[in-house]
Amino acid sequence: MVKLLKVHGSENKFFILDQTLLDTPLPDDELKALAINLCKNTLGGADGLLVVDTSENCLGKMRVINADGSEAKMCGNGLRTVSRYLSEKYHLNEFKVETLEAPLSISKAEDFYEGVPAFSVEIAPISFNNTDLPFSYQQMPEMIDQNIPEFLPKQKFSAVAVPNPHLISFVPEINEDDLGTLGKTLNSTNPYFPEGVNVSFAKILDTNKLFVQTYERGVGFTNACGTGMSATSLIFALLHSNGFDPTQDISVYNPGGMVKTHVNLNSIKELSELHLIGNATFTHEIQINEQDLHNNDLNNLTVTKTGEQKNYQAFVDSISD
Numbered sequence: 001m002v003k004l005l006k007v008h009g010s011e012n013k014f015f016i017l018d019q020t021l022l023d024t025p026l027p028d029d030e031l032k033a034l035a036i037n038l039c040k041n042t043l044g045g046a047d048g049l050l051v052v053d054t055s056e057n058c059l060g061k062m063r064v065i066n067a068d069g070s071e072a073k074m075c076g077n078g079l080r081t082v083s084r085y086l087s088e089k090y091h092l093n094e095f096k097v098e099t100l101e102a103p104l105s106i107s108k109a110e111d112f113y114e115g116v117p118a119f120s121v122e123i124a125p126i127s128f129n130n131t132d133l134p135f136s137y138q139q140m141p142e143m144i145d146q147n148i149p150e151f152l153p154k155q156k157f158s159a160v161a162v163p164n165p166h167l168i169s170f171v172p173e174i175n176e177d178d179l180g181t182l183g184k185t186l187n188s189t190n191p192y193f194p195e196g197v198n199v200s201f202a203k204i205l206d207t208n209k210l211f212v213q214t215y216e217r218g219v220g221f222t223n224a225c226g227t228g229m230s231a232t233s234l235i236f237a238l239l240h241s242n243g244f245d246p247t248q249d250i251s252v253y254n255p256g257g258m259v260k261t262h263v264n265l266n267s268i269k270e271l272s273e274l275h276l277i278g279n280a281t282f283t284h285e286i287q288i289n290e291q292d293l294h295n296n297d298l299n300n301l302t303v304t305k306t307g308e309q310k311n312y313q314a315f316v317d318s319i320s321d
């Protein structure tokens with residue numbers, strides 16, 4: 001039998017599959033089919049499958065398969081949960097995890113609340129070069145706080161890769177209909193983002209306090225997007241210097257809870273440092289036969305609840321007071 005985990009970071013839900021535990025690791029076509037099936041049907045569904053593999057220079061490697069089977073370069077909320085998994089597996093609190101574009105530094109953080117373990121993960125590399133997203137608009141090399149009337153006439157947009165692609169707009173009030181329509185359009189065949197984009201609308205609540213909502217590529221509306229909240233914090237620090245205190249973390253509220261980010265701005269903005277700190281909650285342990293995994297047959301799962309969700313809910317209740 002093989003153990004899968006159902007986990008979340010700010011209610012951005014995933015399954016974790018440790019390929020190193022299998023006699024025969026799943027090839028990419030099987031991983032893709034499994035991700036689609038797990039995310040659609042199992043235990044209320046999820047936004048993606050996080051695949052743990054061996055790494056030559058890091059404690060482990062994380063791959064991210066979105067709910068639609070596409071592969072992403074990074075996942076901030078997911079990385080916190082994979083970090084907790086590796087931390088408990090190898091009894092280490094500081095280490096690196098290999099991701100598709102970079103080895104990233106991890107450290108165990110103070111619990112967010114009683115029974116709510118938290119991790120701090122580096123978000124990198126950063127690029128504002130539109131070709132890295134990829135994004136094409138009037139041959140502009142980068143897009144920071146610009147009007148794009150074709151998207152929404154009254155809003156300004158910024159684009160950044162961390163390294164997955166993000167389009168960010170600060171608004172006085174979040175209009176979910178606009179976010180959904182724009183997110184769907186830019187993740188269907190379109191002339192601007194040939195590989196799609198994660199779209200976030202953000203509202204400034206106070207000094208170092210934001211609310212961010214994201215329409216994710218390969219997923220749709222999500223409770224929270226870790227790279228989206230990190231990218232939004234970076235743009236916030238760049239654009240709103242009077243609302244940003246660089247000595248403090250930023251609290252980023254989202255429909256699934258709250259995370260903290262830390263932005264160290266560099267005069268070369270691509271060299272700025274970004275960290276995402278938040279919960280890494282395991283909700284279910286699932287036993288599955290390895291052959292069933294290969295056959296994408298999810299009919300004979302043995303599921304045990306971990307009991308951690310009530311602690312996370314208490315944390316959410318404490319921040320809503």
Ligand SMILES: N[C@@H](CCC[C@H](N)C(=O)O)C(=O)O
Binds near residue numbers: 071073077217
């Ligand atoms: N939820 C994630 C991002 C997952 C990948 C994204 N959907 C993409 O395709 O880039 C996060 O927490 O960062």
